[in-house]
Amino acid sequence: MKITVKEIEAWLEAFREEITAHKEELSDLDQAIGDGDHGINMARGVKEMHNLLETKSFQVPGEILKAVSMVFIGKIGGAAGPLYGSAFMKMAAEAGTKEALSAEEFLGVLRAGKSAIVQRGKAETGEKTMVDVWLPLLKKFEGKQEIDWDDWENSAEELKNNTKEMHAKKGRAAYLGARSVGHIDPGATSSYYLFKALADTLREGS
Amino acid sequence: MDKVSLVFVSHSADIVKGIKSLLFEMQPEVNIAVAGGEDDGGIGTNAQAIEEAISSVYSDKGTVVLFDLGSALLNTELAIELGEEGRKIRIADAPILEGGYSAVVEAGFGSDIDKVVEAAEKAREMQKIPQR
Ligand SMILES: Nc1ncnc2c1ncn2[C@@H]1O[C@H](COP(=O)(O)OP(=O)(O)OP(=O)(O)O)[C@@H](O)[C@H]1O
Ligand SMILES: [Mg+2]
Numbered sequence: 001m002k003i004t005v006k007e008i009e010a011w012l013e014a015f016r017e018e019i020t021a022h023k024e025e026l027s028d029l030d031q032a033i034g035d036g037d038h039g040i041n042m043a044r045g046v047k048e049m050h051n052l053l054e055t056k057s058f059q060v061p062g063e064i065l066k067a068v069s070m071v072f073i074g075k076i077g078g079a080a081g082p083l084y085g086s087a088f089m090k091m092a093a094e095a096g097t098k099e100a101l102s103a104e105e106f107l108g109v110l111r112a113g114k115s116a117i118v119q120r121g122k123a124e125t126g127e128k129t130m131v132d133v134w135l136p137l138l139k140k141f142e143g144k145q146e147i148d149w150d151d152w153e154n155s156a157e158e159l160k161n162n163t164k165e166m167h168a169k170k171g172r173a174a175y176l177g178a179r180s181v182g183h184i185d186p187g188a189t190s191s192y193y194l195f196k197a198l199a200d201t202l203r204e205g206s
Numbered sequence: 207m208d209k210v211s212l213v214f215v216s217h218s219a220d221i222v223k224g225i226k227s228l229l230f231e232m233q234p235e236v237n238i239a240v241a242g243g244e245d246d247g248g249i250g251t252n253a254q255a256i257e258e259a260i261s262s263v264y265s266d267k268g269t270v271v272l273f274d275l276g277s278a279l280l281n282t283e284l285a286i287e288l289g290e291e292g293r294k295i296r297i298a299d300a301p302i303l304e305g306g307y308s309a310v311v312e313a314g315f316g317s318d319i320d321k322v323v324e325a326a327e328k329a330r331e332m333q334k335i336p337q338r
Binding site: 035037040041044073074075077078079081082083085086120121171172 | 244245246248249250251252253254275276277280281283284288
């Protein structure tokens with residue numbers, strides 16, 4: 001499996017479709033433990049990303065990831081904007097100028113994104129954030145040369161569902177303390193859609 | 207003489223607009239810029255808007271940023287990284303209004319950036335109701 005500009009574009013388009021279709025779900029989850037804007041924030045970001053992908057052409061994966069990071073920083077806003085924006089910026093740096101990435105290299109790119117989120121938000125696992133999807137998912141698949149995309153998608157889904165029983169320690173939900181227990185984290189859910197979109201794209205391609 | 211400038215970052219444009227007019231009345235000689243609200247006018251914070259606010263008042267004496275809640279810090283840190291490297295910018299760990307008030311007074315005296323940050327952060331411990 002080789003990941004080029006084509007696969008990255010297909011992945012990001014699939015991500016936009018997931019976010020657009022689940023905009024209300026994301027905002028409802030955020031209404032329960034935050035301020036109810038996560039779906040709106042994410043939808044604003046992916047819409048602008050779509051315009052970018054429609055109007056510009058890219059040579060290498062790193063170039064798209066960089067351009068998308070600036071869109072996320074400028075358009076998503078809130079906490080998710082700097083988190084996803086920083087992730088994509090580091091992913092771009094890791095992808096560099098390579099034209100095609102192997103599965104193993106691409107996992108390295110995603111891990112760079114994870115490190116950026118951890119560095120920016122200072123959250124650890126168990127604190128009910130998107131980190132609870134990114135970190136254990138990438139750890140599970142670290143070093144794999146072939147990825148079982150069904151396993152990938154199911155793992156991501158299970159990880160986001162696991163945030164339900166967690167007590168929020170970061171972000172707005174932290175103000176709720178123990179009352180945040182019983183609700184799935186919105187940022188973990190949008191991250192699940194990002195990884196589901198990836199599975200759907202690369203499963204079809206393989 | 208040049209003074210340290212201040213930037214206020216809030217989820218709400220109205221909050222920082224109000225803070226700015228309050229402080230301007232107090233000390234019109236300190237340059238203040240604000241970044242409040244989301245790109246589309248909604249509630250939130252935005253790194254690009256913060257970067258623009260910082261650049262609009264930055265001087266060699268430095269700029270101190272005060273912020274309100276949660277993501278305002280993430281976006282301010284990112285805004286500093288997005289801007290030119292090597293600038294003298296500090297984020298004060300202080301309540302935005304009381305800290306801002308102390309900071310504008312200190313900056314008004316022409317103090318250096320460390321003093322201004324210190325003044326802002328001291329506001330955390332200030333007792334507002336005098337004990338009898
Ligand atoms: N420090 C953090 N580290 C990792 N993820 C975080 C952190 N803070 C918040 N998040 C994630 O961001 C999601 C919320 O994103 P959203 O776009 O709704 O921002 P927000 O909390 O509304 O921001 P704001 O403070 O501007 O209102 C959470 O569900 C969580 O997954
Ligand atoms: Mg929110």
